[in-house]
Amino acid sequence: MALALSAQLEAVLFTAGGPLEKRRLATLLAVPLEDIETALAELTNTLSSRGVALVSTEKEAELRTNPETADVIKAYRESELSRDLGKAGLETIALILYKGGATRGDIDFVRGVNSGAALRSLLMRGLIERTDDPADKRRARYLPTIEALAHLGVGKREDLPRYTEFSSALATQESKVLTTSEE
DSSP: OOOOOOHHHHHHHHHHHSOOEEEHHHHHHTTTHHHHHHOOOOOOHHTTTEEEEEEOSSSSSEEEEEEEOOOOOEEHHHHHHHHHHHHHHHHHHHHHHHHTTTEEHHHHHHHHSSHHHHHHHHHHSSSSEEEEEETEEEEEEEEHHHHHHHHOSSSSGGTTTHHHHHHHHHHHHHHHHHHHHHO
């Protein structure tokens, strides 16, 4: 038995972790745009007493935390920010800094594990920012912020220890992977 369209929308929006265009949702789920609007209204009703809420404009929809959970979310963020970055966070920020930006796929490939939690922590701390990947607008690209450089005590990426050596090694590894995948 297939899930209701509203449940499918909830899953897609949750997985996306950001706003999605309603037209894209209609294409992805192979239904008319009118059905997406109806299912979004159903999802709004379903989530009305939950910790997650649906936020939508004429063109986009996104899952967000319910505004009534603001105090709990604030406490959570403060507890996250007081924690040490940890090995995963340091590895992730290092890759982003030495590569000059990276997609989650790039980071997961080099680290060999899912980097979602590390990326979320770095985003919450303001050490990285999420932008569209110029090579593929469907992906996000993570870039270091000025706050990251200040946190590490450097004025620019090139001032990082062994910057030339590590950034060259990452570029070489990436070109080898591309060459191997093209064969």
